[in-house]
Amino acid sequence: MPRNRLGLAGALAAVLIAAGIATGTPAQAHEEPRTQAHERPATLAQLAERHGRYFGSATDNPELTDTAYTKILGREFDMITPGNGMKWYATEPRQGVFDWTNGDQIVNLAHANHQRVRAHTLVWHSQLPDWLTSGTWTADELRAVLKKHITTEVRHYRGKVYSWDVVNEAFNEDGTYRDTIWYRTLGPGYIADALRWAHQADPHAKLYLNDYNIEATGPKSDAYYALAKQLKAQHVPLDGIGLQAHLALQYGYPTTLEDNLRRFSRLGLDTALTEVDVRMQLPATDAKLTEQATWYRDLTGACLAVRGCVGVTIWDYTDRYSWIPAVFPGEGAALPWDEQLNTKPAYHALREALR
């Protein structure tokens, strides 16, 4: 197994160098940026910071007992997103009874490692507690439930998090509003209300709308553009648009990403790539891993090219803890570290993009 891995790594390095994607190994001609103190290669976070950006990872509470994992998590990134710990089912499991255990654990760990936190997420249709989804609510009742949840959670983390994904996944692929408990009961105004309540509870947190399949221009991304423009015109406190970027090799690279980021910037909004992974149909071959590396390089380059794009977060950093195999059977290998926590070509491509 180790011999196979070394062989594979060597072959990939040759392919990457030939393709113009330097691997960043000490043997090559490029000088690796070093931290001054210990002559260690700079981390992804340090490389990103030189561009005024962050480089983050999601994490989840059950993973935090894995010390090999937490070592890299604490070292390589400067922004952390809780993958589940701040969602409604975790934070308000019974109506009016709040539980900060999981969210606090991640915030405390991040702060101990001098990392900031992208908090995720306040208003979503998924991972809601049963008391909420099985209840029958008038609009006034549900609005009060939503306001209390947002106000209580955002106040709890006030001053401790950099940003909030206030509303997650509000639109369908065709750009119409997703039919959720929120939209059905409250109408589209729930989005502006949520942003205003969050802003009242923590005026300094950056407030985002966040979704997948909005990396390229198209109906869904256009819907965000139109909504963002409208919200800005109404002085609703919206700071940014989060493009999740759950990409898949078989669907092609979103070539309009950079233009798309730029049009949101022109509205005066921040943008961020918030949940990046690049999955593939298994098995992972050298060719697929090389293509994946170019995607990681290009999406990072797109963010760096657009002034308003503040950072990139990968949806956990290792295939060991990826959500993908459970949801897309036969797919995976989506992250820059493999299941053994070894770096993959994508990791070196990220370094190259950030250099």
Ligand code: G3I
């Ligand atoms: O908490 C239960 C646990 O009690 C139970 O024993 C266990 C058995 O299946 O399941 C646990 O819940 C799982 C939960 O993660 C916590 O681990 C759910 O089954 C599982 O479906 C859930 O998956 C999460 C998924 O959101 C739900 O949609 C992933 O971990 C999380 O990474 C993923 O994150 C989302 C973002 O929030 C929004 N964008 C898409 C992204 C990927 O789906």
